[in-house]
Amino acid sequence: MSNKLKPLALDRAMQEGLPLCYRQIMVSDEIMDEPTMKSLTMDFPKYRHSSAFIRRPRKPISKPEL
Amino acid sequence: MDIEAVSQDSREKYVFLFSDCVPVKGHAASAIYDLTRGRISTFPSEYYPFLESIREQRLGELLDGLSEDDRAGFLELLEFLFDNEYACMRADPGAFPAIPSGWDAPCVIENAIIDVDAQHHDYAKIVAELDALGCQHLQVRSYSLLFGASELGALARVCHGTSIQTLQAILVHDPARSDDDYAAVVRGNPTVISLTLHSSDEDRKLEVDRGARGSSAALTKAEISFTTKKLESCLDCGSITVGALLAPTTPTFNELHHLNGCLNRKVSVDASGQLRNCPAMAKSFGRHGEVALAEVVAQAAFQKPWRARKDEIKVCQDCPYRYACTDCRALLEDPDAEDSKPLKCGYDPYTDSWTNWRERPNAMATVEEYRKRHRLAVLAS
Numbered sequence: 001m002s003n004k005l006k007p008l009a010l011d012r013a014m015q016e017g018l019p020l021c022y023r024q025i026m027v028s029d030e031i032m033d034e035p036t037m038k039s040l041t042m043d044f045p046k047y048r049h050s051s052a053f054i055r056r057p058r059k060p061i062s063k064p065e066l
Numbered sequence: 067m068d069i070e071a072v073s074q075d076s077r078e079k080y081v082f083l084f085s086d087c088v089p090v091k092g093h094a095a096s097a098i099y100d101l102t103r104g105r106i107s108t109f110p111s112e113y114y115p116f117l118e119s120i121r122e123q124r125l126g127e128l129l130d131g132l133s134e135d136d137r138a139g140f141l142e143l144l145e146f147l148f149d150n151e152y153a154c155m156r157a158d159p160g161a162f163p164a165i166p167s168g169w170d171a172p173c174v175i176e177n178a179i180i181d182v183d184a185q186h187h188d189y190a191k192i193v194a195e196l197d198a199l200g201c202q203h204l205q206v207r208s209y210s211l212l213f214g215a216s217e218l219g220a221l222a223r224v225c226h227g228t229s230i231q232t233l234q235a236i237l238v239h240d241p242a243r244s245d246d247d248y249a250a251v252v253r254g255n256p257t258v259i260s261l262t263l264h265s266s267d268e269d270r271k272l273e274v275d276r277g278a279r280g281s282s283a284a285l286t287k288a289e290i291s292f293t294t295k296k297l298e299s300c301l302d303c304g305s306i307t308v309g310a311l312l313a314p315t316t317p318t319f320n321e322l323h324h325l326n327g328c329l330n331r332k333v334s335v336d337a338s339g340q341l342r343n344c345p346a347m348a349k350s351f352g353r354h355g356e357v358a359l360a361e362v363v364a365q366a367a368f369q370k371p372w373r374a375r376k377d378e379i380k381v382c383q384d385c386p387y388r389y390a391c392t393d394c395r396a397l398l399e400d401p402d403a404e405d406s407k408p409l410k411c412g413y414d415p416y417t418d419s420w421t422n423w424r425e426r427p428n429a430m431a432t433v434e435e436y437r438k439r440h441r442l443a444v445l446a447s
């Protein structure tokens with residue numbers, strides 16, 4: 001047990017191409033119980049914040065009798 | 067909601083119709099367009115004057131000036147407005163200005179149609195010219211097997227890297243082609259957002275998965291529709307039904323308020339290569355390849371139908387759905403009157419009822435008249 005914060009393990013995050021904020025940043029064993037771990041761990045999928053632009057015309061181009 | 071209690075508690079306030087809930091007056095029925103939720107509610111037009119009064123008077127003043135009968139009707143309308151979240155009570159409705167009603171688009175031409183029947187066009191040239199005009203959406207409609215899945219794939223590749231963001235296709239179903247052939251074209255060309263195959267042997271739909279995961283999958287998947295109905299020519303268009311009405315949004319509402327819903331910023335190449343506002347319109351502006359598209363669309367005569375507003379069209383001007391309807395200026399109930407209502411619209415604003423437009427007196431004779439004119443135009447070209 002140690003009160004010191006562990007150094008951030010950035011290498012893995014960097015290798016995965018994840019922005020740094022996607023990783024848990026506070027890891028002191030003394031204060032980390034299971035619920036705290038859960039509440040602090042942000043396990044976001046890689047592309048969670050990407051937005052998909054779906055292209056659609058605003059209105060029908062024609063109105064065929066189909 | 068206890069509307070009596072609300073009306074007593076809010077006598078000093080105004081009934082405020084939210085800025086994105088716009089009343090539209092019709093003859094028998096009027097409507098409220100909810101531009102944020104994209105829905106339209108209709109109500110008897112007898113209630114419409116109340117919507118005008120609520121802007122000018124506080125609720126107390128308004129109620130005191132009404133007869134017993136009118137009071138009951140007004141409270142009924144209030145209940146309708148509150149239940150649908152179209153209105154609320156406000157001491158100072160002036161703090162909520164109206165949404166600006168202007169409309170514009172960052173392009174000279176927004177959408178285009180290419181019709182194909184017995185001859186091909188110079189698709190690369192058309193697309194290059196549309197690109198120069200900033201055209202965003204292209205629809206190709208084929209009436210023969212001349213333009214099929216391979217041609218659609220080739221056209222989609224030509225569109226790649228141009229201003230054209232979406233490509234819709236309505237083609238003849240070729241029995242020699244498998245579902246996989248069609249699915250491959252759609253899957254391999256994200257620009258192709260819809261494919262309808264008419265003259266098919268059955269009515270069905272085929273979903274094409276584009277490989278997206280989770281919630282994005284539903285947004286990116288495309289659908290191929292097979293229909294047994296046959297599209298014979300550009301005259302098989304202009305159908306206005308309840309299902310064809312637009313879910314209102316601020317941009318479409320503003321556009322349809324000031325401009326024509328179908329023809330505004332549209333250009334078409336008909337099956338014989340003539341440039342028109344719409345393939346079914348009588349006036350040609352020359353043959354593609356002989357005249358430049360940019361020169362055609364810059365002409366005042368070409369842009370005139372863009373401004374054919376529903377408010378200036380007979381019968382349509384009394385319709386509560388006029389700002390959700392994309393109209394048709396090519397096939398009219400009276401072919402000789404420019405301001406006639408669309409031939410293929412079955413709504414009667416004077417009785418607030420939808421019927422089959424074909425059952426209207428003279429409707430089929432008018433269709434035949436258009437067919438004759440179309441045949442003559444084809445022969446002349």
